[in-house]
Amino acid sequence: MEKLNNFIEYGKDIFMHNSSQIGKNVKIDPFVTIGPNVIIGDSSSISSHVVIGTPAEMPGEPKQDFTVLIGSNVIIREFVTIHSGHTRNTIIEDGVYIMNHSHIAHDCLIGKHSTISAGVTLAGSVSIGEESFLGIESAVHQGAVIGDLTILGANSFAKGNLGPCLKYVGNPALPISINEFAIDKSRKDKTELDFLISNAKKILNEK
Numbered sequence: 001m002e003k004l005n006n007f008i009e010y011g012k013d014i015f016m017h018n019s020s021q022i023g024k025n026v027k028i029d030p031f032v033t034i035g036p037n038v039i040i041g042d043s044s045s046i047s048s049h050v051v052i053g054t055p056a057e058m059p060g061e062p063k064q065d066f067t068v069l070i071g072s073n074v075i076i077r078e079f080v081t082i083h084s085g086h087t088r089n090t091i092i093e094d095g096v097y098i099m100n101h102s103h104i105a106h107d108c109l110i111g112k113h114s115t116i117s118a119g120v121t122l123a124g125s126v127s128i129g130e131e132s133f134l135g136i137e138s139a140v141h142q143g144a145v146i147g148d149l150t151i152l153g154a155n156s157f158a159k160g161n162l163g164p165c166l167k168y169v170g171n172p173a174l175p176i177s178i179n180e181f182a183i184d185k186s187r188k189d190k191t192e193l194d195f196l197i198s199n200a201k202k203i204l205n206e207k
């Protein structure tokens with residue numbers, strides 16, 4: 001079988017481009033492919049059949065000038081795909097959990113300690129705030145922004161800007177209430193939480 005150009009075998013049936021960097025205590029299961037210049041932080045875990053750092057899906061043959069940067073203590077489960085950036089790096093910050101069969105497109109940013117449930121699709125240039133939760137099979141439109149501590153309900157479709165500390169459901173997703181559960185377990189300090197909650201209440205009052 002012909003060897004893949006510029007790839008090295010990293011353990012059993014794991015292929016990592018020789019320009020990528022893996023941190024300490026990173027667990028990588030078999031049948032994982034990691035593309036050029038990807039950086040994975042310490043104590044992260046990558047399950048089988050994950051592909052990270054392939055080129056953005058664009059018409060023609062886009063240059064791969066950007067990559068994927070993954071923080072520490074990130075968990076990525078089976079069959080997840082994460083594309084390299086097109087105009088900026090795709091970034092997944094510390095403590096993010098990405099469940100099986102999710103797709104993270106080019107130029108996305110996922111904030112610290114957020115959860116991406118099974119089968120979620122993020123289109124290009126999406127920004128997800130810290131400590132947010134995206135429900136099963138939900139989707140986020142290109143360029144959308146989801147605030148800190150916000151939940152997007154299962155099978156919902158997010159478009160535009162979704163405010164912080166709120167529960168959104170539907171197609172298009174609309175706010176229905178304050179996300180008390182996320183607020184109660186948040187790592188943020190009281191001053192920041194009070195500011196986010198104030199913004200959430202303004203959004204609900206404008207419905």
